[in-house]
Amino acid sequence: MEKLRISIVSNLYPPQSIGGYERAIADYARLLHKRGHEVLVLTSNTEKYTIDYTPTHAEPLVKRCLILGGCWSDRGGFWFPPEQAEPINLENQKILIQELQAFQPQVCLAGNIDLLRIELLQILLTAGIPVIHYIMNASPGYPLEVYPYSPLYKYITCSNWILQNLQEQGYPVETAQTIYPGAAVEEFYQPQLPPHDRLRIAYASLVMYYKGADVLIEALCLLHTAGIPFTATIAGGTLEPHLVKALQELIASEGFQEQVSFPGVLSRQQLKQLYKTHNVLVFPSRFDEPFGISQIEAMAAGLTLVTSGTGGAREIVEDGEDGLIFQSENPLHLADILSSLPNFPTEWETITRRGQQKAMSQFSQVKTVEQLESVFWQMLSDR
Structure with a gap:
């Protein structure tokens, strides 16, 4: 050509x-x-x-x-x-x-x-x-x-x-x-799914109000109160440092600061490494997303996508088939979905594999x- x-x-x-x-x-x-x-x-x-x-x-x-x-x-x-x-x-x-x-x-x-x-x-x-x-x-x-x-x-x-x-x-x-x-799905693809021994939750977006980072943190508070084991990484830069500080203070006040890290902006290579050690990506955006590329990257890496599905982000996933959708701005619903995953390991793995196959074949x-x-x-x- x-x-x-x-x-x-x-x-x-x-x-x-x-x-x-x-x-x-x-x-x-x-x-x-x-x-x-x-x-x-x-x-x-x-x-x-x-x-x-x-x-x-x-x-x-x-x-x-x-x-x-x-x-x-x-x-x-x-x-x-x-x-x-x-x-x-x-x-x-x-x-x-x-x-x-x-x-x-x-x-x-x-x-x-x-x-x-x-x-x-x-x-x-x-x-x-x-x-x-x-x-x-x-x-x-x-x-x-x-x-x-x-x-x-x-x-x-x-x-x-x-x-x-x-x-x-x-x-x-x-x-x-x-x-x-x-997305660069070939780069993120991992043939071996991350272990589903416990919830290891990743967030990879701007840490800002409109992206819903606070919704995820509130859901983590509920998981901690319920005694559900988890760790979480909140990766991404911010134009709202006061929000990041407030989220960190909330986590500390609830007593689970050792379970959550804030590494800031990650390079693509660092993001690939992050996905190797996590098994769920939460995409909690509260505004109408044009698309949501990080969702595709995580699916290709073998993470389970749990998303608010706002705007164009809804076109990526079929709820219950290749990912899970929670009600936007509802941390209780998000916590319910996250806490249910370890209780149904077979279904968890099936959804994850379908999500990975979809990312590789369609995106x-x-x-x-x-x-x-x-x-x-x-x-x-x-x-």
Whole structure:
């Protein structure tokens, strides 16, 4: 197959990262590069969001030449004042035009453009370059009134929930399609399931209120009160250090601090090691998740997924078949499900194996990239 010149535009690129969105885009960039395509990543250089991150494939060409027009806090992203943001936007446009002239891409994969502005994608479209915009947030990163009406612009959504949500907001979705982001399941796969001797619970997400870390801690308090043996690891960074402190204080006041650890942000390699010593992943998010890649990674590693199933996360698991769903924001229901697992070891193992098989067969990143390649070629053909 003929190889493509692909530009990728995203606000952050690992090791500068906040969540799964930018890490997924980086994985696609590396896989496309590995498959022989010429890839240029245009992103920002925002060192304050640097994490410990070791790529598993060779990097494509990455230029951290763009400038964000705002920043993030525990309340989400916000723009700088117009007198500061507008010159940044103009400079980004100038940089993009220069890079396009030098690289001459055939297609563009756009990721998270929060704090970058839609004008960058409009420059690509004006130059006749098809833009596939992979949406992994509830919003595409710009208001409806500046939607770039062009036959060269196409949404790819990470879940059917996101597609429906965009439609409900009024964004045109006639040509949109869902391609699940998947995960690096081949890397996380463990042929031997972790022992089911007792509950060894993992949490792997941002430790923030909207992610429901407090719901899990409350459920752990109930398990401790009931005398059910367990250990737990709460892995992930935070923009709410006061929440982490409050959770640690609650655990200490209940007297089971020796059973719970907070290692902070983990690299992919560290996360794989974490999964080797745990047998349950709890995904307690209270907000409508676009998807939830960590769920797939854990399932591939042989952990039992216990999830709130909010938003697009519900599309990953069939309750009672390949995972378990508890009522969002209900620690009592979560504790009931967790405490039941050791009582039914055969059923526990069956659900876990089905979950692992599903992750491997339906949610591979390689499959995702193959689907993206098909979209690239179709867009070029339609043009």
